[in-house]
Amino acid sequence: MSAPTSSLTPPEGARPPVRHPDAPAPGELLGAHYDQCFGCGRDQAHGLHLETRAGEGVSVTAVFTVKAAHQGAPGLAHGGVLATALDETIGSLSWVLRTIAVTGRLETDYVLPVPVDTELHLDARVTAVHGRKIYGTATGRIGAPDGPVAVRANALFIEVKVDHFIENGRDTEIRAALEDPDQVRVARAFEVNP
Numbered sequence: 033m034s035a036p037t038s039s040l041t042p043p044e045g046a047r048p049p050v051r052h053p054d055a056p057a058p059g060e061l062l063g064a065h066y067d068q069c070f071g072c073g074r075d076q077a078h079g080l081h082l083e084t085r086a087g088e089g090v091s092v093t094a095v096f097t098v099k100a101a102h103q104g105a106p107g108l109a110h111g112g113v114l115a116t117a118l119d120e121t122i123g124s125l126s127w128v129l130r131t132i133a134v135t136g137r138l139e140t141d142y143v144l145p146v147p148v149d150t151e152l153h154l155d156a157r158v159t160a161v162h163g164r165k166i167y168g169t170a171t172g173r174i175g176a177p178d179g180p181v182a183v184r185a186n187a188l189f190i191e192v193k194v195d196h197f198i199e200n201g202r203d204t205e206i207r208a209a210l211e212d213p214d215q216v217r218v219a220r221a222f223e224v225n226p
């Protein structure tokens with residue numbers, strides 16, 4: 033397997049990540065950052081409904097059960113859906129850093145096909161931080177946290193302010209989010225002042 037491309041390799045001067053003192057405790061279930069999120073949203077009927085927990089250090093674990101709606105080939109998960117699961121899991125590290133960040137680059141290795149009904153056990157961690165750039169990595173294993181590796185990803189996330197969403201999101205959803213006390217509570221958990 034070749035090394036990650038240079039933009040996914042932390043530059044000189046990158047620092048180890050720091051777990052926020054108010055991060056959820058290891059093992060704590062992280063809720064959805066947004067109820068309509070395709071990765072974690074409880075109200076998103078077609079979504080992945082990832083269940084993510086804080087881990088030790090700057091890490092998380094997640095479980096994704098592959099449903100019939102997630103197929104690409106007959107009986108197998110779509111590769112884009114698996115990339116979403118990896119992306120969402122790495123994105124959930126925001127809860128542990130208490131920083132909002134969005135995916136800039138995501139590079140995925142597909143190692144094994146993943147059948148429908150599989151419980152995919154994911155883990156992700158931040159490897160380094162350089163300014164607004166957050167370097168993360170994730171692995172998805174079939175059936176158990178120590179099961180065979182099916183997918184892997186390396187990613188570069190970029191820290192953003194809440195204005196990123198307010199300026200770019202569709203008005204209807206942004207207005208609803210700002211009027212929803214639960215959503216505001218989540219934004220505060222990321223140390224955001226909406």
Ligand SMILES: CCCCCCCCCCCCCCCC(=O)SCCNC(=O)CCNC(=O)[C@H](O)C(C)(C)COP(=O)(O)OP(=O)(O)OC[C@H]1O[C@@H](n2cnc3c(N)ncnc32)[C@H](O)[C@@H]1OP(=O)(O)O
Nearest residue numbers: 039065119120123134135136137163165190197209210219
């Ligand atoms: C009211 C509502 C409240 C809601 C409260 C909670 C919301 C919590 C939501 C979280 C959601 C997570 C969900 C899962 C994760 C997604 O799926 S996120 C969605 C997918 N991603 C996107 O939509 C991002 C689209 N891209 C962008 O908006 C912009 O390109 C970015 C990423 C913000 C960067 O733009 P920018 O801020 O202008 O930054 P820029 O100065 O260009 O780059 C900064 C640095 O990053 C590097 N960089 C930037 N992009 C790249 C790249 N693609 N490759 C390599 N390097 C790059 C630059 O080279 C630069 O490096 P340095 O010069 O500092 O060394």
